[in-house]
Amino acid sequence: MSRFVVASLLVLASMPLATQVDRFEVASVRAKGSPEALPLIAVEPGGRFVAPNSTLRELVRTAYGIDDNRIVGGPDWMNRERFAIEARAGDPSATGDRIQRMLAALLADRFKLAAHRETRELPVFVLRLAREDGRPASAMRTANAECIAIVPPAGVPPAPPPPPATTGTRPRPLVPANAGLRCPVHFFPGWIAGRAITMAQFAQRLAPFVNRPVVDRTGLAGEFDFELAFTPERPPLLNGGAQPPTSDGASIFTAIREQLGLALDAQRVPLEVLVIDSAEHPSEN
Numbered sequence: 001m002s003r004f005v006v007a008s009l010l011v012l013a014s015m016p017l018a019t020q021v022d023r024f025e026v027a028s029v030r031a032k033g034s035p036e037a038l039p040l041i042a043v044e045p046g047g048r049f050v051a052p053n054s055t056l057r058e059l060v061r062t063a064y065g066i067d068d069n070r071i072v073g074g075p076d077w078m079n080r081e082r083f084a085i086e087a088r089a090g091d092p093s094a095t096g097d098r099i100q101r102m103l104a105a106l107l108a109d110r111f112k113l114a115a116h117r118e119t120r121e122l123p124v125f126v127l128r129l130a131r132e133d134g135r136p137a138s139a140m141r142t143a144n145a146e147c148i149a150i151v152p153p154a155g156v157p158p159a160p161p162p163p164p165a166t167t168g169t170r171p172r173p174l175v176p177a178n179a180g181l182r183c184p185v186h187f188f189p190g191w192i193a194g195r196a197i198t199m200a201q202f203a204q205r206l207a208p209f210v211n212r213p214v215v216d217r218t219g220l221a222g223e224f225d226f227e228l229a230f231t232p233e234r235p236p237l238l239n240g241g242a243q244p245p246t247s248d249g250a251s252i253f254t255a256i257r258e259q260l261g262l263a264l265d266a267q268r269v270p271l272e273v274l275v276i277d278s279a280e281h282p283s284e285n
Contacts, residue, residue, distance in 0.1 A: 022102050023102055023105045024089055024102045025087075025088050026087065027086070027110070029083060029084075029085050029106075029110050029285065030084040030085075030284055031081075031083060031282060031284055032082065033052060033053035033054065034052045034053050034084055037052035037053040037084075039053050039054050040052070040053075041058065041062045041173065041174050042172055042173050042174055043099050043174050046092045047088055047089030047092045047093065048086070048087070048089075049088070049099055049102070049174070050085070050086055051083070051084070051085040051086075052084045052085075053082050054082060054085070055078060055081065055083070056074075056077075056078035056081070056083070056107070056279060057071060057074070057078050059085075059103065060107065060113070060115070060274070060276070062103065063104040064104065064115070067204065067213065069207055070271060070274060071274050071276065072274065073275050073276040073277070078276070081281075083282065085106070087102070089102060099174055100174065110282040110283055111279050111280060111281075113276070113278070113279045114278045115274055115276050116277060117275070118272070118273060119271065119273070120270065120271065120273050121268050122213060122268065123212055123267075123268055124213045124214065124215050124266075124267055124269050124271065125210055125212050125213075125215070125264040125265065126214075126215050126264070126265045126267050126269070127206070127214055127218055127263075127264055128217050128262065128263050128265060129218050129219070129220070129262060130257050130261055130262055130263035136218075136260055136261040136262060137259060137260050137261030137262075139226050139228075139260055139261075140225075140226050140260050142224060142225075143195065143196040143197075143225050144196075147183035147184065147195050147196060148195055148225055150184055150185075150186050150193045150195060152186060152188075152191065152193070153191060153229075156188055156190070157188070181197060181201065183195035183196035183197070185197055185205070187208075189209070190229065190230060190231065191227070191228070191229050191230075192209075193226070193227045193228075194225060194226050195225050196225065197225075198223055199220045202224075203215060206264075210253075210264065212266075214264070218262060228252075228259055230251060230252040230255035230256075231249050231250060231251060
């Protein structure tokens, strides 16, 4: 047996078995999402996967566990056309990353999705300390062991409640918005509140507000509590036209500096991205 064959067999033997078998047992894909349904990508007890009204981009982001601003390329329709997907795993106990791998396999099978990861130099915002004393502002408080309640100001809807402790039968987001956090956070256009959040977690969740990846270089360790009020670029209409609270017209960049003692600097840094090589409209059944 040649060295090449032996090496190939060793590589195959070292691959996790899950990568060879993690596929949905049955799946239904319809090329038009349900207009009355929210774009929820969720899993129900028993290994049932549901995505009643999602774009391919949203499905890719969920399957690969990557931020939206690190997805590169792909056809234009993947950002606007919506699909309805229902699927069931053969293993009713399958959840989390196993369902994500099954979703990735479904996208490859039905959408002919081909993608690869690579490192590219991207425009980002670097989050850093802005004060000369090298400390954050007093509004950035070291978090306690207990989670302090978040009370939104007038005009801001309450944060969604955490999922119930019992399993129940209702679908839960496959990748919860607050995954990895031990306390609630509330990120809303015009008002942000963090509880027991690290600077790396804060930076990641800031990205949608500034339309670029955000890289934490504050050097701050530990968890923090804070509130941040600012004027969003496109304020949403709330409660019959009411607007969220603002910080005297301050942009999010100004508010972060004045209220938190931090700064966002525009730079270019190498980051891992997911490159969409090709995708096709799905085959239905």
